[in-house]
Amino acid sequence: MKKVAFYTLGCKLNFSETSTISRQFEEKGYLKVDFQENPDIFIINTCSVTENADKKCKKIVKEAKKISPNSYVTIIGCYAQLKPTEISEIEGVDAVLGAAEKFRLIELLDDFAKAQDTKVLASEIQEATVFNNAYSINDRTRTFLKVQDGCNYGCAFCTIPLARGKSRSNTIASVVESAKEIAATGVKEIVLTGVNIGDFGIVDGKRNERFADLVYALDEVEGINRLRISSIEPNLLTNEIISFAATSKRFVPHFHVPLQSGSNTILRKMGRRYLRELYVDRVTKIKTLMPHACIGVDVIVGFPGETDELFLETYNFLNELDISYLHVFTYSERANTRAAEMDEVVPMKKRSERSKMLRILSEKKRRKFYTENLGKTFTVLFEEDVEDGKIHGFTENYIRVAAKYDPMLINELKLVTLDQINDKGNVEVLEPEFVFEKH
Numbered sequence: 275m276k277k278v279a280f281y282t283l284g285c286k287l288n289f290s291e292t293s294t295i296s297r298q299f300e301e302k303g304y305l306k307v308d309f310q311e312n313p314d315i316f317i318i319n320t321c322s323v324t325e326n327a328d329k330k331c332k333k334i335v336k337e338a339k340k341i342s343p344n345s346y347v348t349i350i351g352c353y354a355q356l357k358p359t360e361i362s363e364i365e366g367v368d369a370v371l372g373a374a375e376k377f378r379l380i381e382l383l384d385d386f387a388k389a390q391d392t393k394v395l396a397s398e399i400q401e402a403t404v405f406n407n408a409y410s411i412n413d414r415t416r417t418f419l420k421v422q423d424g425c426n427y428g429c430a431f432c433t434i435p436l437a438r439g440k441s442r443s444n445t446i447a448s449v450v451e452s453a454k455e456i457a458a459t460g461v462k463e464i465v466l467t468g469v470n471i472g473d474f475g476i477v478d479g480k481r482n483e484r485f486a487d488l489v490y491a492l493d494e495v496e497g498i499n500r501l502r503i504s505s506i507e508p509n510l511l512t513n514e515i516i517s518f519a520a521t522s523k524r525f526v527p528h529f530h531v532p533l534q535s536g537s538n539t540i541l542r543k544m545g546r547r548y549l550r551e552l553y554v555d556r557v558t559k560i561k562t563l564m565p566h567a568c569i570g571v572d573v574i575v576g577f578p579g580e581t582d583e584l585f586l587e588t589y590n591f592l593n594e595l596d597i598s599y600l601h602v603f604t605y606s607e608r609a610n611t612r613a614a615e616m617d618e619v620v621p622m623k624k625r626s627e628r629s630k631m632l633r634i635l636s637e638k639k640r641r642k643f644y645t646e647n648l649g650k651t652f653t654v655l656f657e658e659d660v661e662d663g664k665i666h667g668f669t670e671n672y673i674r675v676a677a678k679y680d681p682m683l684i685n686e687l688k689l690v691t692l693d694q695i696n697d698k699g700n701v702e703v704l705e706p707e708f709v710f711e712k713h
């Protein structure tokens with residue numbers, strides 16, 4: 275029985291895809307093992323957004339060869355699609371597969387027989403038109419379910435459309451089937467993932483269905499306690515979806531909404547499809563209907579043309595907005611993007627200063643959000659996340675909660691009252707009250 279090990283870099287989408295590919299291997303009789311367990315085959319799923327993607331890829335290949343010198347090393351993922359030739363030149367790599375090929379790798383790689391030359395099977399990204407269903411099953415608490423792939427937007431800084439292709443989706447019927455399958459394994463929370471999830475509904479280049487209808491259909495699936503939307507563009511997070519989430523049985527009051535800049539000048543340069551006024555509307559709508567909702571924000575600092583003044587616009591905008599945390603990205607030039615050709619480049623030192631300022635702001639926001647919720651009662655889904663005698667989990671509105679470790683808590687929903695914020699910044703609960711089986 276051949277042994278195969280996986281390594282994933284990047285986003286939830288990559289994790290869901292690795293998980294599905296690993297199940298394909300298991301179905302064919304391969305044994306899935308940990309990275310250190312002398313595998314015969316390594317599958318490394320790469321990311322192009324990660325800083326130093328090339329260095330990371332080389333490092334993992336080197337490590338793999340150290341563990342198992344005769345192993346067959348395959349590289350897939352966004353970086354593999356963008357730079358197949360470069361990757362094929364890394365010592366120790368046996369095969370590189372692109373976006374259109376990665377889900378067929380067992381059939382394409384010919385029993386993983388080693389050859390003199392590295393196999394490069396990466397078609398042009400235009401060929402990646404098929405949607406491949408994927409979901410991750412890890413510790414049975416949360417699952418990432420891919421519902422959409424690719425993007426038609428073409429923001430000036432982004433390589434994702436080049437690495438993942440055009441927007442395409444699963445069908446509502448098929449997502450519902452997957453959700454039922456996942457529910458049957460005992461998973462309590464599904465996180466819907468995609469590249470541009472609000473653009474859900476395009477099949478073979480035609481819009482057939484709507485994201486809002488997917489939301490309605492999933493809300494009816496028995497056996498799943500929680501549904502979370504991973505991240506959605508502000509222009510696609512409609513009032514219809516927000517209003518539904520406010521009354522939903524299963525969709526949680528947590529929204530992660532990329533802003534990228536609080537300056538309209540920069541938003542226009544980035545080619546984003548909204549202005550800051552729309553963002554304020556969305557936040558106001560969410561907070562009016564769900565005052566306890568958690569709102570996460572992606573923001574990029576140091577985009578070309580971001581002067582001190584324009585950065586301050588972003589800072590002040592975020593400071594005044596009723597949001598709960600930020601994910602801060604420091605802009606870095608990516609080959610083949612419009613932004614990489616732009617003038618008014620921001621010096622690296624300024625970029626990191628701005629990033630630091632926003633990270634501090636994020637902590638302030640998170641603490642404020644947690645403090646506002648102290649004394650209130652929520653449901654926590656405890657995960658296999660144990661440290662220093664404490665077990666952790668998240669409330670429906672994404673507050674990270676710590677409680678005294680008890681193995682019986684894993685994958686259980688408990689009703690808790692949030693007592694205090696501990697020195698690690700988590701909210702501590704003294705006594706999870708009782709098992710809360712809502713559905």
Ligand code: SF4
Pocket residue numbers: 425426427428429432433434435469470507
């Ligand atoms: S919406 Fe913009 S940033 Fe997001 S994947 Fe599409 S092109 Fe990239």
